[in-house]
Amino acid sequence: MTLALNALLLLIALSHVGFLVLEMLLWNKPLGRRIFSMKPEQAAATQKLAANQGLYNGFLAAGMLWGLWSGELSVQLFFLLCVFVAGVFGALSVSRKIFWVQALPAMLALLLLFQGHL
Helix, strand or coil: CHHHHHHHHHHHHHHHHHHHHHHHCCCCCHHHHHHCCCCHHHHHHHHHHHHHHHHHHHHHHHHHHHHHHHCCHHHHHHHHHHHHHHHHHHHHHCCCHHHHHHHHHHHHHHHHHHHHCC
């Protein structure tokens, strides 16, 4: 159980590091534009917004790593809830794919977290 939870926490942290890289460094590059299906003009116009969003994803990754390193239930719970809410909001406001990529892993980790502490 703990191994599965720790693996999910690490997966979530690494995915948010990946989001940071995509949004802060690759947004206006061919790979970033292809991933987000954007024309160069769109990417250029939204680059600062994406960088800001990438920074927030970095904070979520740091929180996941902190929770993994410390083993603190409250830290893990807080950041998993943040990731889950952000994933649900993104799924409702941008693309349903965000639910599967962001909210679902957080939801599974939350279930493991609760199952291990009930």
